[in-house]
Amino acid sequence: MQWITLTTATFCILIIFLIKKMKISNNKKIQKDGLVHICQIKRIIIFAQQHRGLTAAWLNGDTNAEAKLTGIKKLISQEINSLMLSPVAKNERWAAFTDHWGRLLSFNNKSSVSNSFEQHTMMxxxxxxxxxxxxxxSHLTADFLPKINNIGYVWRELILTTENIGQSRAIGVSVAVQQCCSSVDKIxxxxxxxxxxxxxxxxxQRLSHLPEEQHTHTNLVKKATESMNKLIEVMTSELVGAAKVAIDSNQYFELATETMSKMNDIFDHQVKQLNKVI
Structure with missing residues (x-):
């Protein structure tokens, strides 16, 4: 009887161990798949930001932008198709995005630049x-990632910060082309x-990093901060505070794009660290 009791207890412990192991394995799969989907959404955001700028250029009469727009549309279409059967497609925000994107594709060259900007920005x-x-x-939050416990800043603040830079690029380029900063643009x-x-x-300063990634993380944040400060200085002195806007639009575009790139480098490094711990 004692032997049977011991065997039953051992069997129960084994079952509990196997169930726990399966849960851990399933959680890791959810996290890994989720990270892939996040990177796909991030690429769509980058392409949409490029599409916003190119559409503005096209509406302002830049005929060279049309071919580039065609290329961006294909890239976005590819990402959409790759996510259609994923859990992402079940989110109501996905349905809102695909509907909004479809309407943006119907824009013609008589659409207003301001409306195009607003619609892209909402999307x-x-x-x-x-x-x-x-x-x-996908369980990619601080509760599931104690080694990168400020990961929430990556998914919200870092993404929205990069978008703020994207908006400053779109508005700033338009101001530079017109050589005039209206009261609305100044606001x-x-x-x-x-x-x-x-x-x-x-x-x-709140972003997390693994101990072995400290040097790379610090360097990336330093470069992004320097680039951001430079962009802010130019926006303040050359756009908002200038009696007459004289900065070259291409020069401003490159500066803003470089700053966005530095932010995207930080995002990519955070993803790299996540791949180490999940």
Missing amino acids: IKNLAYLLEDTAEN RLNFLIQTMAKTTIDTL
Whole structure:
């Protein structure tokens, strides 16, 4: 009888161990799949930001932008198709995105630049929230990732910060082309300057890193901060504060794009670290 009791207890312990192991394995799969989907959504955001700028250029009469727009549309279409059968497609924000994207594709050259900007910006913000939802649904949060416990800043603040820079790029290029900063543009740019400055002081310093990635992380944050500060200085002195806007639009575009790239480098490094711990 004692032998049977001992055998039963051992069997129960084994079952509990196997169930726990299966749960851990299933959780890791959810996390890994989720990270892949997050990177796909991030690429759509990057392409949508490029599409916003190119559409503005096209509406302003830049005929060279049309071919580039065609290429961006194909890239977005590929990412959409790759996510259609994923859990992401069950999110109502995904349905809102695909509907919004379909309507943006119907824009013609008689559409207004301001309306195009607003519509793109609304769509990108929805994508940012979709990315955050996907992170939560994929267990890629601080509760599941004690080694990278500030990961939430990556899924929200870092994404929205990069988008703020994207907005400053779109507005700033338009201002530089017109060589005039309207009162509306000044209000928009001043708001973005304040938001971006807060990010430099706050959000970037809160991002987590693994001990072995400290040097790389510190270097990436340093470069992003320097680039952000330079962009803010140019926005303040050359756009908002200038009696007459004289900065070259291509020069400003490159500066803003470089700053976005530095932020994307931080995002990519966070993803690299996540792949180490999941």
